[in-house]
Amino acid sequence: MNILQLIYVLEVAKYHNVSKAASRLYLSQSALSQQISRLEKELGYELFSRASHGFYLTERGRQFCDAAQPAVDSWQQFQRSIGFENSRCKKNLRIAMGSRVYSNGLFQDIASFFDNLPDLEVTFITEAGFDYLAGLKDGSIDLALDRLPPHSLMNDCPPLDCCNLIGESQCVLMSPMDPRSTMEYISPRELQGSAMITGLEGSIEDRTLKETFKNHGISPGRVYRSDGIHTVINLIRSGKGVAIGPRSFASYYGVAAVPLNPPGLVYLSFICPADRSSSPEIVMFRKYLLDICSHRF
Template identity: 45%
Template structure:
């Protein structure tokens, strides 16, 4: 159970609709529904009763919401105190970190930055496939270091400040014992008969893989899912299927990375809300990472 799930429950209870709640929270409806289902499983009882006329709290749901409302209020007050848009007293950055941050060497740059600026603390959120954007919109994180979802995937895109850090070739990732592992390039048509390995259903990575499948008419014979990047890559190494990712994943995870043909590029970006343009810590980190990444080009 976490504060995000509590926020989801209270929003659905207030709006009487999963769809309206997802729109208010800037999160996809499937992701919100899945998160609440996980919470209900953890609690051992249903929170909502779904009818043709709307969504209503169950008897236990009413009691649950009454108990968590003070928790949510206290959390919001705390976050407002910590978050003041240009408040230098905070000096704490919460960063959503995608897997390519590690494979590209950018995480080492983050560590160097914190070694230099010892007065800045940082929290890293690193769940594989996690959609960081709802947390960014709700103020639960300050910065995202990852790629953007496909076009149209973010309802508040105009509020984002986005800067390119790393550009890599997009590749099909496969086992080094796969007969194709020495190919110079590969097409999506070449993986029609392969199993696909991806993140949890409705995650950002999963939605991107699904969009790729639709665009290239791929019908995978099987799909494996995991919320752990090392588990995903272990499946790839064992030859259980393929996935799609940046070229740096090859050496970092010990798999073959075959560039796509025609060539596709993928960008790791530095992303935050424009309203935080005056935050000196965010600005310091962005400029530092930009300089470090430019040296690699």
């Protein structure tokens, strides 16, 4: 149980309607319903009676809300007082986000989480070529939501606290018109001499691609590089080359995705420096994302 779940219950109780409460909370209806059901399971009793005309508190639900409202009021007052005592300087959380956040439909959930923390200013860094490992090392970002590169590329990283959120098949992304797009699988060796599309020279994407090709003893043909995901996708769609990426990119960006063989999972991970992993906002945010991903994916 966490303070966000208390807020969710109170909003549903106020409107007797999950759709209206979800709109107020900037959540999807399904995400809010999952949070309520999860809390009821944890408590061992129902908070609401569900009917065609709305959601209404049970007797235990009313008792729960009577106890929850002062707790929420105190939490919000605490947030305000902390901001005031710090000369109203809001705390800033800087998050690097890879494209997998969007292709897996997580961004709206992330934005909704921070809507309920008004005293925390959030900066999202979304450039495709941004080296988040360097950012974590020099302190310019606080955490990253992205895939981890191969261990061989992480030798000079600070100690990291990482947890996996979503695992996806690693695929070769290509134009739907590419003759190979109907293949069930494709091996790395079948990419020998293919034109490849990746991030800027020296970026995590570029170094990961080079490592993959080196491990399989193959060489690409022409290499197109860009620091913008939309340019990368346009190059793929137009048939200029192929890229390696997650299956979720296929439906989100309108490209074909053929799984690599041998198959393997690549994870969207929650990544932060070990010395910051116990800060309250990071602990709460990590738990929130783990709860969502464990029930949705």
